[in-house]
Amino acid sequence: xxKMVEGFRENLQVFMRRAGYAYDRQKGAETSFVRRLSxxxxxxxxxYTRVAEGKLFLSLHLDQKRPSYEGASVxxxxxxxxxxxxxxxxxxxxxx
Numbered sequence: 001x002x003k004m005v006e007g008f009r010e011n012l013q014v015f016m017r018r019a020g021y022a023y024d025r026q027k028g029a030e031t032s033f034v035r036r037l038s039x040x041x042x043x044x045x046x047x048y049t050r051v052a053e054g055k056l057f058l059s060l061h062l063d064q065k066r067p068s069y070e071g072a073s074v075x076x077x078x079x080x081x082x083x084x085x086x087x088x089x090x091x092x093x094x095x096x
Contacts, residue, residue, distance in 0.1 A: 001060050001061070001079060001080050001084050001085055001088050002057070002058065002060075003057075003058045003060075003088050003092055004055055004056070004057050004058070005056045005058070005092055005095055006054065006055050007054055007055075007095075008051060008054055008055060008056035008095065009054065010095075012031060012051055012056075013031075015094070015095075016033045016047070016049065018094065019035075019090075019091045019094055020035050021033035021035045021045075021047060022034055022035070024046070029050050030048050030049065030050050031048075031049050031050070032046065032047065032048050032049070033046075033047045033049065034046050034047070034063075035047070035087075041066065042063055042064060042066060043062055043063060043064050043065070044062070044063050045060060045062055045063075045084075045087055046060070046061055046062070046063050047059070047091070048060075056095070058088060058091065058092070060084055060087060060088045061077045061078060061079045061084060062077065062078040062079075062081065062083060062084050062087075063076070063077055064076035064077065
């Protein structure tokens with residue numbers, strides 16, 4: 001699920017930490033963050049972010065489990081459930 005928020009003027013890593021996310025990795029212009037739902041590695045929210053011209057672009061999904069096959073990047077992801085929608089709205093509300 002994706003969302004764009006205008007008027008973003010904060011430090012991205014500080015904001016995401018305040019939202020409960022930990023830095024995952026940088027890939028080009030996108031920075032990835034994760035938020036675990038328990039002490040276990042999965043399930044976890046996985047947020048891709050990009051800041052451009054004062055706009056924050058968010059793309060969120062829920063990783064249900066690790067990839068089933070070694071070397072595979074495909075996983076059991078949830079992209080548009082109500083849980084994902086609620087989490088994305090929670091993060092966006094922190095900017096208000």
